[in-house]
Amino acid sequence: MTGRPFTPPCGLPPFTDKLPADVQKKLHEIWKDYKNGEKCYNEQGETRELLHSLPKEVRKAIFKHPPLPRPLTRAPKEVQQQFKDILEDKSIPCEDKFKKMHELAQKLLKGETLTEFNDFYNKIEEHKKHIEALAEKLSPEAKQAYDKLKDLRKQRYQIYQNLSEPARDELFDLWQEKCYSFPRPR
Incomplete structure (x- = not known):
């Protein structure tokens, strides 16, 4: 496996139902002609533009919490909440969250949802191993x-x-301004 496994998947974003009705309608319009398995660069671009045009408060509400992996979005809300609790638990180190979620999935999920989650988890594990194998081949200086850099990411x-929540909000505002206000060529 090469590249990044976390590019946005084709299709409606998993948080579509959290958006205002008019935005949901626009998203459905963007994705209405998409066929599974096709490239979706245009739809992703239009989706990104639409989301970045939303008021700051709406974007904060959407992006405040990490999204659940797509296989979990079909699970009952009370099951989803248990996975969200893991993602939001500050006492669990970032690198351990998926392992905890995998353990919980084995207890709570059934059938196709469990199969899809396990496939998702296995892809993440494969990607980690692939990256570590590449890292082992780096020159001493690069390694x-x-x-x-890995330690800095953890820090x-x-x-x-x-x-605090207010300080996070301030940083969110700054990052949004930094990322999305710089003039981009069209």
Whole structure:
């Protein structure tokens, strides 16, 4: 497996039902002609543009919590909540969250939902192994830099997790401004 496994999947975003009705309608319009298995670059671009045009408060509400993996979106709401609790639990290190979710999935999920979740989890594990195998082949200088950057990522996560909600909101505003206000060529 190569590349990033976390590019947005084709299709309606999993949080569509949390959006205002008019935005849901626009999203359905964007994706109405999409056929499963086709490329969806245009639809993804239009979706991204639409989401970035939303008021700041709406975007915050959508992106405040990490999204559940797509296989879990079909599970009952009370089951979804147990997975959300893992994602939002600050005492669980970031790198352990998927393992905890996998353990919970084996207890709670059944049938096709469990199969799809296990496929998702296996892809994540394969990707981790692939990245670590590539990292082992780095030159000593590059490996040292890679390890430092990995540690910085963990530190960044910890810093963010320890912030108050107002401080997180301030950073969210800053990142949104930084990412989406820079003029882009059209």
